Amino acid sequence: MFGDRLLLAERYAQRLATAGIAEGLLGPREAPRLWDRHLLNCAVVTDLLPVGARVVDVGSGAGLPGIVFACRRPDLRVDLVESLERRARFLTETVEVLGLTDQVRVVRGRAEDAVVRETVGRADWATARAVAPLDRLVGWCLPLLESGGTLLAIKGARAEAEVAQFREAVRRAGGETPVVITCGTGILSDPVNVIEVRKRIDAAKSKKGRKTR
DSSP, X not given: OOXXXXXXXXXXXXXXXXXXXXXXSSOXXXXXXXXXXXXXXXXXXXXXXXXXXXXXXXXXXXXXXXXXXHHHOTTOEEEEEEOOHHHHHHHHHHHHHTTOTTTEEEEESOTTSHHHHHXXXXXXXXXXXXXXXXXXXXXXXXXXXXXXXXEEEEEOTTHHHHHHHHHHHHHHTTBOOXXXXXXXXXXXXXXXXXEEEEBOOOHHHHHHHHHHO
């Protein structure tokens, strides 16, 4: 799956299994299942991203999925948004150790903070994994996106239930009808459910844009 960037992914896995656990970003029991539960689980989601995409990873934590995205896809540009100083420091050190400074940027703060939105906003793609329920997630992530941009929320078995529960909240936040996409079928023993939410295109802006062309 990682091709000629496997060594890079292995170095990241080693860092998660050592410094990541020592810093409390992952539990000690996660070490034996880092690949199946975390790295491969995130890597398959990059199949949804076009070449050269810029992605904002909200609540990045230990770098999942943002750093995995960068390890697998050198064409991507990734912003890791993390509010906690300890985690942001780990992310910064990891990006430097892996030599990803030209591809990955760490932004300390909350996605809803004005300074963060100014720094990373107007992206075409956002992602989040195990951060919050969908209703809160769209409130944080959709403002970071261009009109027509897409949020990829990596979820577990309750993805369909969240879509049913929060469909109206997504609409109020400015999103189109959420869709559940399954990634990794035939590759992973436990495929990944991703809730895809496209930000509605502002009709007024779209009309204005057509007039000025």
